[in-house]
Amino acid sequence: MTATTLVRSRSRWRRLPFSPWHLVLVPATLVLAFPFIWLVLTSLETPSEALHFPPLLTPHVLKLSNYPAAWHSAPFGRFFINSAAVAVTTVVSNLLLCSLAGYAFARLRFLGRGLLFVAIMATLMVPFQVTMIPQFIITKWLGVHVLAGVGIDHIGALILPNAATAFGVFFLRQFFRTLPIEYEESARVDGASRLAVLWKIVLPLSAPALATLAALTFLDSWNSFLWPLIAVTSTNQMTIPLGLATFQGAHSTEWPLLMAGNVMSLTPMLVIFFVAQRYFVRSVAATGLAGT
């Protein structure tokens, strides 16, 4: 806003002791936050309060016991452990494998480099629905014949197909190419191996890109639903979204119980998100800016 418009709008809103934008932002924020608020309120009600019409805006007694009840009617603890194991392993493996491949594509000259890179890029444009059926068959086959059970209906099936992604390789390759090559060259002259150059020089310089890839991969893995739905059927192998969907199927009208389960399900990611909000926001913004 400019000096002149500021003066004009200030005179128009002189009687307001605060920015007029609050008049827009407070209702907008209430609408955005309302599902969260209602979710928590319902999770503290008794079944008869939840099924009261008109809805009660506040519960009469806080029925905290919905939480232990939900916790015991589905293995939420197990879901958390599975989700965390899958997300953390996927992030670590992506950082490792995509760094190695991205660095080789950015800096090394080897036979077939161009062809391999094009092959990887081709997979970037294809929607998951095209690949999911063969991916299911391959994972199933691997579990039976190669990996001794780490296949369909094992959380390994949720990690393996995403252990490295075309996006990760492409994203890190692009970033590595922007780094000044002089540091790497002088380290090579001093006799450092390629692996040492990558580990000691390139990766420390790439912390922002690695953080972005980690944040996006974590969010994707944690909230993924379709592939777990296909790949896992045993309750003790389920991640949170799939576990929550199954929980809903078993208790479809017990709203306080469902909402208690829902609050427990979304809290870990929400906490992680708040703590690292800056990283997540910057990472998502980076995909947008890269795309423009």
Place this chain on the structure above:
Amino acid sequence: MPKSRVAEQFTGWGFVTPGVAVILLFGLVPIVWSAIMSFQQNNLLNGRTPFVGLRNYRQMVHDPVVASAIGHTLTYTALFVPGTMLVGLFLAVAMNRKIRFISVYRTAAYATMAISTISEALVFIWLFDPSYGIVNYAFHLVGIPQQQFLNSPSEALFVIVAMTIWGWTGFAVVIYLAALQGVPSGLIEAAAIDGAGPWRTFRKVTLPLLSPASLFLAVWLTINALQLFDEVYLSTQGGPLHATTVLVYYLYFQAFQNFNFGYASAIAYFLFVVIIVITAIQFRVGRRFTYYRS
């Protein structure tokens, strides 16, 4: 070839092999495989997979559910994409200033990004419950009669539009806020000095400068909208009366309920073509309206 070049060959292959192997095995091989499968009668229940030419594709053309699924998918996309962009743009413009509590406002919008589609759908099913939901109560207060929402064939898709717009708000706000922060304040001031009011400045200066972000959002949201699945699976299972059967839901149903892998692969390839065509059109049309400063 000098020795160092030979060594570089090995290092290069060594570095790319683990990552590339995963991507090729779970990305490229399936692309080719499902293309082949779309020409086969591939039913998991009996082991044989004879080639049947174009039969799966012909079946698709004559399948009334596919026709209605295309309609639902396009309707959903046509509502969801502009809806999310408008909400995102409006909130980002409102939040693009340094006023008190701004981080609270922004965080409320961002938080929707951390919520899984399943959590989101579960809350909205409850908000829109026909008998006890708060939305019907709000309608009741302003004199609108009770609605059936997700139980109504004519309303269910709109409820899904509403819940997904909410779920994507944070994403759209982040993209637009980042773009707004790149708008040079000098240009805005120059427009004001030339006598343009705030609305005119927004339309003639800010909006064109945001056009790359708008194009990105339009493409990104469309790709995701055409692949809508999670919310439909949780809230309506494609019903009532197929009213929310979108392409990916039908594909999932054919593949993992009926185990018709061949037919499902044909639908998947059709979806792929739809995505490519729509994205290409968006880039074509978008480029004409997009202003790149560099």
